[in-house]
Amino acid sequence: xxxxxxxxxxxxxxxxxxxxxxxxxxxxxxxxxxxxxxxxxxxxxxxxxxxxxxxxxxxxxxxxxxxxxxxxxxxxxxxxxxxxxxxxxxxxxxxxxxxxxxxxxxxxxxxxxxxxxxxxxxxxxxxxxxxxxxxxxxxxxxxxxxxxxxxxxxxxxxxxxxxxxxxxxxxxxxxxxxxxxxxxxxxxxxxxxxxxxxxxxxxxxxxxxxxxxxxxxxxxxxxxxxxxxxxxxxxxxxxxxxxxxxxxxxxxxxxxxxxxxxxxxxxxxxxxxxxxxxxxxxxxxxxxxxxxxxxxxxxxxxxxxxxxxxxxxxxxxxxxxxxxxxxxxxxxxxxxxxxxxxxxxxxxxxxxxxxxxxxxxxxxxxxxxxxxxxxxxxxxxxxxxxxxxxxxxxxxxxxxxxxxxxxxxxxxxxxxxxxxxxxxxxxxxxxxxxxxxxxxxxxxxxxxxxxxxxxxxxxxxxxxxxxxxxxxxxxxxxxxxxxxxxxxxxxxxxxxxxxxxxxxxxxxxxxxxxxxxxxxxxxxxxxxxxxxxxxxxxxxxxxxxxxxxxxxxxxxxxxxxxxx
Amino acid sequence: xxxxxxxxxxxxxxxxxxxxxxxxxxxxxxxxxxxxxxxxxxxxxxxxxxxxxxxxxxxxxxxxxxxxxxxxxxxxxxxxxxxxxxxxxxxxxxxxxxxxxxxxxxxxxxxxxxxxxxxxxxxxxxxxxxxxxxxxxxxxxxxxxxxxxxxxxxxxxxxxxxxxxxxxxxxxxxxxxxxxxxxxxxxxxxxxxxxxxxxxxxxxxxxxxxxxxxxxxxxxxxxxxxxxxxxxxxxxxxxxxxxxxxxxxxxxxxxxxxx
Numbered sequence: 121x122x123x124x125x126x127x128x129x130x131x132x133x134x135x136x137x138x139x140x141x142x143x144x145x146x147x148x149x150x151x152x153x154x155x156x157x158x159x160x161x162x163x164x165x166x167x168x169x170x171x172x173x174x175x176x177x178x179x180x181x182x183x184x185x186x187x188x189x190x191x192x193x194x195x196x197x198x199x200x201x202x203x204x205x206x207x208x209x210x211x212x213x214x215x216x217x218x219x220x221x222x223x224x225x226x227x228x229x230x231x232x233x234x235x236x237x238x239x240x241x242x243x244x245x246x247x248x249x250x251x252x253x254x255x256x257x258x259x260x261x262x263x264x265x266x267x268x269x270x271x272x273x274x275x276x277x278x279x280x281x282x283x284x285x286x287x288x289x290x291x292x293x294x295x296x297x298x299x300x301x302x303x304x305x306x307x308x309x310x311x312x313x314x315x316x317x318x319x320x321x322x323x324x325x326x327x328x329x330x331x332x333x334x335x336x337x338x339x340x341x342x343x344x345x346x347x348x349x350x351x352x353x354x355x356x357x358x359x360x361x362x363x364x365x366x367x368x369x370x371x372x373x374x375x376x377x378x379x380x381x382x383x384x385x386x387x388x389x390x391x392x393x394x395x396x397x398x399x400x401x402x403x404x405x406x407x408x409x410x411x412x413x414x415x416x417x418x419x420x421x422x423x424x425x426x427x428x429x430x431x432x433x434x435x436x437x438x439x440x441x442x443x444x445x446x447x448x449x450x451x452x453x454x455x456x457x458x459x460x461x462x463x464x465x466x467x468x469x470x471x472x473x474x475x476x477x478x479x480x481x482x483x484x485x486x487x488x489x490x491x492x493x494x495x496x497x498x499x500x501x502x503x504x505x506x507x508x509x510x511x512x513x514x515x516x517x518x519x520x521x522x523x524x525x526x527x528x529x530x531x532x533x534x535x536x537x538x539x540x541x542x543x544x545x546x547x548x549x550x551x552x553x554x555x556x557x558x559x560x561x562x563x564x565x566x567x568x569x570x571x572x573x574x575x576x577x578x579x580x581x582x583x584x585x586x587x588x589x590x591x592x593x594x595x596x597x598x599x600x601x602x603x604x605x606x607x608x609x610x611x612x613x614x615x616x617x618x619x620x621x622x623x624x625x626x627x628x629x630x631x632x633x634x635x636x637x638x639x640x641x642x643x644x645x646x647x648x649x650x651x652x653x654x655x656x657x658x659x660x661x662x663x664x665x666x667x668x669x670x671x672x673x674x675x676x677x678x679x680x681x682x683x684x
Numbered sequence: 685x686x687x688x689x690x691x692x693x694x695x696x697x698x699x700x701x702x703x704x705x706x707x708x709x710x711x712x713x714x715x716x717x718x719x720x721x722x723x724x725x726x727x728x729x730x731x732x733x734x735x736x737x738x739x740x741x742x743x744x745x746x747x748x749x750x751x752x753x754x755x756x757x758x759x760x761x762x763x764x765x766x767x768x769x770x771x772x773x774x775x776x777x778x779x780x781x782x783x784x785x786x787x788x789x790x791x792x793x794x795x796x797x798x799x800x801x802x803x804x805x806x807x808x809x810x811x812x813x814x815x816x817x818x819x820x821x822x823x824x825x826x827x828x829x830x831x832x833x834x835x836x837x838x839x840x841x842x843x844x845x846x847x848x849x850x851x852x853x854x855x856x857x858x859x860x861x862x863x864x865x866x867x868x869x870x871x872x873x874x875x876x877x878x879x880x881x882x883x884x885x886x887x888x889x890x891x892x893x894x895x896x897x898x899x900x901x902x903x904x905x906x907x908x909x910x911x912x913x914x915x916x917x918x919x920x921x922x923x924x925x926x927x928x929x930x931x932x933x934x935x936x937x938x939x940x941x942x943x
Binding site (some may be wrong): 460461463464467468471472474475476477478479480481487490491493496529584586587588591592593594595596597621623628629631652654658659660679681682683684 | 756757759760761762763766767772779781789790791793794795796797798799803804806807808809810811812816819820823824827828835872882883884885886893894897898900918
């Protein structure tokens with residue numbers, strides 16, 4: 121049996137099983153030549169690197185049971201394997217030798233052929249595992265140089281060119297290489313060779329890229345009898361959080377994100393990531409969120425024969441001053457501002473997998489770019505505590521014009537802006553933001569606009585929303601919907617009748633136009649003339665004409681929004 | 685007859701006054717029948733409307749159903765619901781949640797100002813289905829953290845989720861719960877009121893421009909109340925509903941404006 125993948129010059133062998141190796145096949149051979157050379161039928165599977173990677177990562181997560189720091193082999197190693205940093209963790213299994221035995225036994229039970237080496241450095245362990253004499257090697261501390269002396273230079277994780285060059289010079293062993301003066305070696309083969317040599321011999325440290333950052337705050341619980349019931353998992357999570365809470369409290373931290381890892385008996389690991397809208401260390405709340413998440417997963421969380429280890433790690437922490445947690449936990453949190461909403465946001469995120477959004481204005485005059493939904497974050501944004509929070513919010517909210525525009529006001533706004541939040545205006549394009557066409561719309565001092573103040577009684581204080589815009593529709597379509605059969609009295613005037621959504625609309629009243637230019641610094645486009653239109657049936661629509669009217673080009677009309 | 689003496693003594697104080705006994709029995713039976721203390725309501729500020737509603741306003745807690753009169757009136761219904769929301773938010777502190785089924789139009793932030801609703805006090809949730817909307821509303825009712833809840837439904841409110849919402853809304857300090865559903869005939873459900881909203885020509889200010897939105901609102905069903913039909917006008921600055929005066933500011937009066 122062999123695995124083949126697309127290589128230079130067609131399909132080539134990638135991996136072989138022992139029988140195929142016994143036939144004299146080698147990885148890298150072209151498949152066509154192999155088929156011609158050997159007479160026996162060869163079963164060939166297409167290579168699936170993504171699945172290989174996945175299963176390696178699964179193995180890494182499984183190996184996390186031995187020590188928290190596990191790193192899969194990267195491109196430098198060019199083979200499949202993983203590092204486990206057992207420093208400080210080997211005594212849990214009764215010593216290094218027993219750990220290696222245990223690991224080998226478990227891998228053998230899972231039908232995974234493996235070569236295991238334990239050494240002072242990742243480089244040394246790699247060299248011994250790949251090129252050492254035995255399947256299981258444990259090097260005593262400080263014995264790396266001795267153990268590596270006899271190994272070939274390929275064991276140093278060098279690129280093939282360097283290996284070939286060394287061999288041409290007759291340098292076949294690491295010991296021979298180490299005996300040479302370093303200067304000429306570096307000149308000839310580059311710094312990488314010495315780096316690899318030093319890393320293997322523990323002269324230079326080698327940082328591993330771990331699969332998961334080892335969490336500062338983590339707790340785990342093992343079970344003699346595997347657990348499978350949801351209530352047991354929730355209770356375990358609660359107990360683990362109760363273990364962590366004093367440690368978090370001592371550090372003045374709260375958990376912003378948690379990872380619950382469920383180790384199944386058969387070695388599969390199921391991780392649940394819980395995001396929290398604000399730092400939290402109350403065990404009941406965490407348990408409630410875990411419960412909601414398990415509710416949503418339902419049978420998707422395949423318990424199999426049960427979970428033998430449940431680990432809870434705080435992956436992201438946030439500052440959280442000491443506060444009483446017990447009383448607020450069950451009362452629904454009405455007393456503390458934004459607390460209940462925060463818990464609701466977390467509950468919805470766990471139960472539905474959907475986040476609460478908040479609308480935020482954007483510094484753009486194009487209506488469809490004028491707002492966006494941002495994730496609701498506790499304590500941020502207006503209204504988390506309605507009345508007393510306004511002054512504080514005002515100080516904390518960043519000035520909304522962090523975009524391209526400066527605080528300078530565009531020339532088009534003119535006298536319209538007295539006392540309004542001018543910083544919102546994108547004034548980076550001074551001549552061409554909004555240039556309202558009709559004089560009444562341009563002059564805020566006209567009595568017409570004076571009669572229609574657009575500010576809510578309490579919202580005008582700290583609201584980042586501009587309150588000097590002409591009326592905007594209640595519902596805005598993401599893009600304009602074409603209005604056809606437009607009939608207007610004058611060619612460049614507003615429509616008198618049009619068809620939209622298979623219905624004829626007769627216009628009873630028109631206001632406008634309001635010209636909104638395209639953002640030429642983003643993409644070219646025609647300026648739009650917006651009209652506010654009321655139909656005879658009482659529907660109020662926001663229509664625009666795309667581009668100015670020209671004799672050779674009929675105007676295209678679009679419905680962009682609906683007023684209440 | 686083997687009546688025991690205890691029974692006899694209990695009977696003696698009011699043998700000849702059945703009315704008193706009846707009153708005592710009524711008092712005994714009243715709480716479960718009548719509900720608990722009178723539920724808080726949101727008065728609409730119009731005596732003509734509030735007289736039709738039990739308790740003098742929209743009762744807080746149980747769902748209120750708002751449906752457009754026709755397929756084109758969806759935005760009018762949304763506007764009416766958000767106006768009620770703004771009316772409630774102007775009286776209490778807290779935030780409002782809008783949970784929308786897919787395909788239902790979400791309000792545009794800049795347009796909320798013309799309804800007097802602060803976008804900063806609005807939370808949005810884009811749910812994946814009607815069932816998720818119900819679940820989100822139920823969670824919000826249990827959390828007791830929000831002042832108003834609006835659900836935008838694609839199909840409507842069936843009986844079972846309606847009942848669940850009703851139960852979840854029990855408790856102190858319930859929020860205003862509004863459900864918008866499409867125009868098709870709805871199923872029977874536990875909604876406290878059902879409104880039909882149609883668009884109507886807006887009022888004009890003295891310069892003849894569009895001023896306040898108006899809706900033709902029909903109270904189709906109202907538990908313990910009467911139905912009705914009104915033309916309502918929303919004043920976003922004062923957060924008040926008006927009944928437009930018959931003569932002033934009639935939308936039909938000004939002739940078609942010239943653009």
